Each structure stands twice: as C-alpha cells, then as structure tokens.
Amino acid sequence: MSNDIRIKKGLSIKLKGAAENIVIKAPISPTVCIKPTDFHSVTPKMVVKEGDRVKAGDEIFFSKYLDSIRFVSPVSGTIQEIKRGDKRKILEIVVKPDASNVFKSTKLKDLDAYSSDELKSVLLKSGCWPFIKQRPYDVIADPNQSPKSIFISTFSTAPLAVDYQIALTGQENDFQVGIDVLNKLTEGSVHLGVQSDTTSFFTEVKNVEIHKVSGVHPAGNVGIQIHHIDPINAGERVWVINPEDVAILGRFFQTGKFEAQRTIALAGSGVAKPVYLKTVIGATIASLLQAEDIENAPKHRFINGDVLSGETVSVNNYIGFYNNSVSVIPEGNHYRMFGWLPFVNNNIHSMSRTSLSWLFGKREYVANTNLNGEDRALVVTGEMERVLPMDILPMQLLKECMAQNIEKMESLGIYEVAPEDFGLVDYVSTSKIEAQTIIRESLDLLLKEVG
C-alpha cells in the first residue's frame, strides 16, 4: 500500500559543504565513549568500574527506573574513565579499545520461534533496545508498553543531513531482517517513509507499509510523517527508529553480535573534505577529521547531528548514540555594523523578504552560529505556522508550554511533536525564541506528571 504525502509548509536551507557521495573507513578511534546524556531522562546505574575489561556487547550500565533496559559497550577494551559532572552525574563512560575486538556472542533461535515478549527480552539484553524511541516524549521506548505502530523515516531533509541510501549501502539485507524483527513488536504496522522521487532500495523493502513523502524540510522528520499517516492521540504510543539502527538490529539477529557500526556524514563549510565515514558509535569526533580541520577547530562549532536540532560538542568529544551526521560550521561571534538594516548582509539566508537573499535562488549558504539579533518579546505572528506542516497551532502551543498549562498543552497537540520538529521555528523566529528547549522542557514535565 502506498500513500503519497506532500509537505508544502517548511523550508529547505541549502548550506555549503554537503557530504560527497564517497564512503571511506575512518581510522580506529583511540577511545570510544557512551554518553548517558544521549538517552534523555535515563538515570544510569553502573555495572562496570574503571579498569574493567569488556567485550563489545557487554553491559556497562542500565536504566535506574526501567532496569530492563541495558546499555552495552560498542567495542571491546578496558573502561578507561567514568567521567562525572555536578552532583556526581555520570557524563561519559570512556572505553579504550583493544586490538582484538572480541564480541559477546548471543545464541539465537529462528526469528519465527520467538514470541513478542521473548523477543523484547532478547533485544533488551543485547543493547539494541535503546535504538527504539517512542513518541510522545521522544525518549527510549518503554518495553512494558506496546506501540500502535512503528515508524521509520528513510530520509532526512535537514540541512547537510545524511543520505541513508549511501549510509546503508551493503546493509540492505540487514535492514530487511531488522524490519522483520520490528514487525514482531507491534500489533499494528511498520511504516516506512520514503522520499517520493528516488529509486532507493527502501522502496523494495518487504513487510512494511511504504509511504511516499515529498516536499521541503521537515518532510523527512518522522514526527511529521506520523502526523500525516497515523496521528498520535493522547494515551497512544508510537515507536520510531533510525534506518541504520534497524540494520544494526538486523545484523544482531543474523550474527548474535552487537556490531555498532555507524556511517557518519561529515559535512559543513568547516571541514576540508566532507564525506561519509564508517566508524563505530561513540568514536571521537577528531578521528573523523583531517589535520587541518583540527587546526581550524577553535573557529568552528562541531555539532552532533544537523545544524537545526543537533548538539554542540567540542572537537575532543565523541559522536552521539543516535546521530548519523556531524556538522561543522563557523562560529559567528563577531559584530556586524548596521546589520539590522533591511536589505543589507544579503549573504545570510533568510525566509523573510526583509533580506534580498531570496533573489539568489538556490545558492549554497555559509551559515555561522550568530544569533543575528537578540531575543525579544513575541511580536511577529504567522511565521511559525509557515514552517510547521502539522495541524497544530505552534505559537499557541508554545505559549501554553511556557505557562506550563498541562491540560491546554494536551489539547493543542503536545503529544504529536518532538523538539526536532520545532527546529525551523527556532530558525525563522524574529524574536529568537528557543522553541525546541521549550518543547523539550514541556515534554519532560508531562512525562513526570502524566507519564
């Protein structure tokens, strides 16, 4: 079955430095790290100490409040450091890989022989479970609940984002097995959002409902696709998972090993050679870079993920658990004289026609991190609505979120959104509102109060 969805509201921003269609193997990362902070709302409980030896796939910590969810090491080696922050919060678990690269091996039956519950417990122990996230709340799926459907978006429309078709080359079979696994976890269907004008292998995947999606960013956001295909009502759960993580899941069921391979699109005007790199989850950012990129690092911002919804990291930090791209753009900590006048500095992209940047059509922009203004009271109306292709009133929702009015948030559709869907709202806002932060905090409040 195929349903076509066209997204008209939104904005695709073309930036300089998209990753070239070349996949190279990254040098082995000197250290590998799992950051519990990547798993929103998880409180880690450690099972290893500094100096312990682990195999790839060995458990290193679990979630304190949902203790069946286990987190494992992506490589074999020694636990080099457990870094803590304020109030002894665990920030990083750094593993020094050894040369042997041994895997913990799990004996598996045929997929058909598993019941849904048995399958869940295998996944939970394997370390694959954290790949599955749930909507609402955009956190790791609760294994005690069952989703009405599972959604996978096979493309991203964010600026400089990864092309999963390139990232998954050679993993097509793993992907199919992963889909078969997921099918056993839901009574509903597994939905696959596929870009409508491509002929990728995703269109030939079996046991899924394929939906052809076209249009501008955020058409590739899984939340937008859910909204148009099978919207989430209060109390319902939908699970989502990234395409490469489906392949990791599939590989685990073929080999019994947790092979945390990650293909990263290294992109942005801040890198000399934007390409795809094959590495492991938790590798250092520096291990992906050329010598000159590291030399220029102080002038640049490194982002785990895309430039709209990613997370700032230092060049010495590590790639995140979920992201398939690392974006590098120049820092914008400089002044612009009279830059507030309309129709000046047209080299900066703008959706608003108070700049002439729209005249230059499909030019690729070099965007920096300048806020291009200061935060102000909400004055301009109608701009958020232009970039949120959902039947949701973004400004009214955000105002209720700021007022922490739970009932109003629910009736205005907070359960259907994730922070990433508001990335463009952040971007276009004249008043420089931090919409993603507001949405994240409200989802956390609801998770606590409603659950």
Place this chain on the structure above:
Amino acid sequence: MNLRNTIDQIKKPFGKGQKLERFAPAINALDTFLYVPNHTTQKGAHIRDAVDLKRTMITVIIALVPALIYGIYNTGYQYFIQTGEAFTFLDALIHGSWKILPMIAVSYGVGLAIEFAFAVYRGHEVNEGYLVTGLLIPMIMPVDIPLWMVGISVAFAVFIGKEAFGGTGMNILNPALTARAFAFFAYPTYMSGNQVWVSEASAVDGISGETILGSLASGNEVSYSIFEMFMGSIPGSIAETSTLWVLVGALILIFTGVGSWRIMVGGVIGAAVVGMLFNLWGANELMSFHWINHLIVGGFAFGVVFMATDPVSAAQTTKGKWIYGILVGVFCILIRVFNPAYPEGVMLAILLMNVFAPTIDHYVVQANIKRRKNRMANVTLKTA
C-alpha cells in the same frame, strides 16, 4: 574595528557586576543600533535567520515614509491654497516640515524616554516596537495639535496602552491608536471640526477645511474629485489622506511579508461589501457615498494597512486574521454611517476589533482542539 573597541571601552562600567550594570539595557539599545551583537546560538537551532525585530520594524518605517513625505507636502499644500498665496513644491514641503518634524521629535523623545526607563526598571532589553509607534502617532494627528498634547497622548499610550499590560507583545490595544483615541476624547476641539485639518486655519478667514467625511456627515456635498481623494490633496490627519502612497506602503509590507495581507484584504472586502449594501439602501449622504470612495477617503486605507496589521493587537491565527480584517472593514463603514458624532470610523473600528481579537483567536483555537478530540473519538469508535 576601532569604533568597536571604543564602544567596548565605554560599555565596560555597564558590564556584569560593575557599577552601572542597572543601566545596561539603555547602553545596549544604543550599541545594537550600530552593530548586530556578537551573540551566538547557545541552545536550539545552531543557525538562525537573518531577520530580527529591528529589521522588521525598520521595514515598517520604510513603508511609512512615502505616506509621511506626502503628508508633509499636503500640509503645506492645504495651507497655501487656503491662504491663496503662490507657492512651489518646496515651499509646501518646508511649511509641512516645520509643522510635523517637531511633532515626530516630541513623540520619539517622550515615548523612547519612557521605554528606556521601563527597560532599566524591569531589566529587559529595549524593544523596537516603539520606533514604529512613535512615527505613527504624529502621522495620524491633526496638523495643528499643540506639541504638549502630543506628548501627553504618547505618555498615555505607552503607560496605559502598553506597559500596564506588561510591555511589548502583551498589549491589547494598538498603542498608536490609543494615543489618538486619548487625544480625541480628551481634547475634542483640537481633534475634530472644520478648523483643525488645515495648518494655521484659525488665522485665515472663511476657511473650508472640513474633511470629506465631516461634510458628508453634516449633509453637504463633496467638492473633491475621486482623483484628488486618491492622490490625497484633501484635508485630513497628517499622513492618512493619500491612498496612493499608503498603497505603496502596503505593497512594501506585503512583499516583505512584514504586514499581514490577509488582514488588509479582509478589511477591504469587509468595507466594500458593507459599502455596496448601503449604496443600495441610500438613506443619507454617507450611505449613498459610493463604496469605492469610502475606501479612499478618510483614514480607512491608512488604518487598515498600518494600524490593523499590528501583529500584537491583531488576531494571531491565520483564520482569525481573515475574520478580524473583514470585521474591521465592516465596523469602519458602520460607524461612519450610523454615528454622526464620529464621521471617521476606522480608529474606533480597529480599537474595537483589537479588544475582540483574542476572542476570535479563541474560537479558531477551539476548532483546532475539537478536530483533535474528534479524531480521538473516531479511533475509540473503531477499536470498540
């Protein structure tokens, strides 16, 4: 970057933990008019659109300039044709400038002083909204209103119209119209009648300085052609008379996306439909006044383009904007026709709709909520 260094030196005592930290919003406001600051994104999206509130507000001012310049010229033009002196284009501009520039200076002086004081008092940055309000207020006043009245109206508008509600973005009424309404009710002799619309009218004998709507309300014939009404060489508030130059401003606002075209189009539709209906009825002079003329005389065009579109006091939802715009047009003509005390209806129509805008939005929001509830009800039906 030498100027930059100098500014940084000047700003030092205003920094965090320094002596003059309290006054930082004031100095920052001045600094940010020279430079877009070096702030970078700390959370959320890492890149941001080039637009900011300063840019938006300055765009509105650019859109106001054609009407303002014509208003200045028309002030001189009305004066010279009444006195019968020979004059050139330049004479008219100079006469108008002498009248109007002091009003603008008073408006900005009083208004910005209050804005800065509130910013320092509340510890937030100075918002740019007053740049537009401060220019709008003189543009919608009669030319001979004393400067102290302008000052008091501005103070009333900023205190009661805006800051009392919590400042920029929170006000219910359009501040510029609040100022005009204040002057209108506090000093009626300076705000209506047939003496106030032409500069120094009292000094000239036998003047006929009535506005078109004023003479219609008192049952007189109109002596101006449609061309004059459209071009704006008629008596009226300073910058409201020229539909042509207001339209140029409207195009700038619509093209840049700063002003809501839905409100403007809605307003024109509302006024045109009601105007046509009254034309059919035709019980008095104002009713039989052709509906097209209704659109181009008085403050209708100016009000719908520059006042009704104020995003803070207008409806904020897309559908709400249509309803709000149409109702502004409808009420404008209704007040003109049915209320002989107020021959100009647009000010009161917009203020009235400002009050009702949150109600309009409420129903649009409720419709959205209801759709979501229905969807959920359908799902439970299916599974049950």
